[in-house]
Amino acid sequence: MSTARPFALRLFVPSGLPEGMRIVEKTNWSGIGYVIPRSQLKEFTQRDEAARPGVYVLSGPDPEGGADLVYIGEADPLGRRLEQHQAREFWTTAYAFTSKDGYLNKAHAQHLEARLIRLAQAAKRCRLENAVQGRSITLAEMDRAVAEGFRVAVADGFLEELLLCCPVLGLRAFEQATGKPAQANRRLFHLKGPGASGQGFESPGGFTVLRGARARSEFVESTPPAWVQARAQLVSQGVFLQEPTGLTLAQDYEFNSPSQAAMALLARTANGRIEWKDAKGVTLKEHQEQAAAAASAEGEG
Template identity: 40%
Template sequence: MSAPFSLRIFVADGDPDGLRIVERFNASARAVVFPRALLPQVKARPELQQTGVYLLLGPRPDGEGELLYVGEGDPILPRLQDHQSKKDFWTRAIGFVAVGGLLNKAHVQFLEARLIALARAAKRVPLDNGNFPGEPTLSEADRADMEVFLSHMLGMLPVLGVHAFEQVKRPFTETAAQLSTAGTFTEAPDAHEQPAAAELYCSGKGFRARGNDAAQGFVVFAGSEVSAAAGASLTGSVERLRKDLLAAGVLKIDGGIHRFAQDYVFSSPSTAASVVLGRSANGRIEWKDAQGRTLRALQEAEAAT
């Protein structure tokens, strides 16, 4: 788990939904966040005259979830103006620059390539990018600096409501990190490590899924099996999600069995359960621990304690 940090959010025009300038304490990364409709008003901002990397976000054409575009600009503003006329989907933009204007073209090309690679690996939000650039050659020192800058960006983005780059963080478990196969002590947990969470199960005829409820959402673990059939009660949005997961390679078919190829975070236990069971489902009831206690019962017991 990362160390705690503070963000300063400046609402520049007094409207919480308008222009926001976000800075991380004791870091060089500065974010400029604004809705598309405000581009004519914010184009004079000095940050948009700098070299930086930016994200465009908006609804997918089918209306189910978000679409993401990652780009870089030297400076940012001309690229945003070009996208204003050529890309219809986006409704908000986030630009990242360095305090003091310390980023150059190679730096932002590196950041762009790394962000695209992370989004493709996480498979949480589809990309509108047609090309997937490779990383430019950087000196050892520049690369180290950009990795730190990237880590600061990735820490800020979830606070801004962007989860496209997040990798699943399984909570610390004793059997995985403290005990060797012989059962001897091998490693103590980090002081900031997440405590162990109950592993939960959701099953049907011929399939079984494993996961747990985490701060990021509900995590279904790699190797979990799901129903191959979609029932009549399955909502259209979840049915499309199942198809999207298959298309993205998150779900794979092996010998007729649908199985998760990687850990995947869902927005809620019910969405996870519906995908697994192939029907409408209440995740707080369908997910159970090894003793058969439902997620609802576990949460109520924890709240009472």
């Protein structure tokens, strides 16, 4: 994704219920997105956009524990295909994206599906239910420019704008850790324990641990089973690599919190705000408290 820049989203809840279907539009984007609770799928299928081609993501808790289970697809029309997915039991929310002007066609949707599947596979933030890779088809130059978000030139486009919307809507399957703090003055924190060591930093979605971190192989007996399953899933996805001396983090990876990051490395329950320390031994908790105090003093001034 390109250098971060401010942007605005317009969010509309047609039912008036906070937990209901949400419609998202973004300034200077020809697309439109829907966040559809499973119980409100019928409401979506009655809208004009449901008759158009587009891409969609089904998301729900993974029965095996750990991250969410996700299915990525394309359809023309969107509504009919989503109705067919009522047979899939795992999903609780559908995310659907199409164009407001009808310019997106079936070929573009197929290409976007393939790109999203590859992005999710690279990010490894969820378990993909897709049995196939998606079809990356050959498009004419102009059509490819549309599907890729007009990236042939310098303008932002459909896919890039879609990816900006996803985290705001709670869909984080495509986010990849940057490998460095978003701001140059952000601190690196360190963690050490029996068979474990690593570096990381606070990031917008939680806490990012840098590639090469070492994790203890065996959990202590008191560790909650859910977290044991969650790390096992990270191993199966290739986020952690099993080596003779333990586990090694194969990529920069963003955990939902400092504590989740600490537990993944230490193989036990842990308070990440205390376990993560800077080069001088100052804990993350102390840094957060100092920052809060400084902000409070500035506000009072």
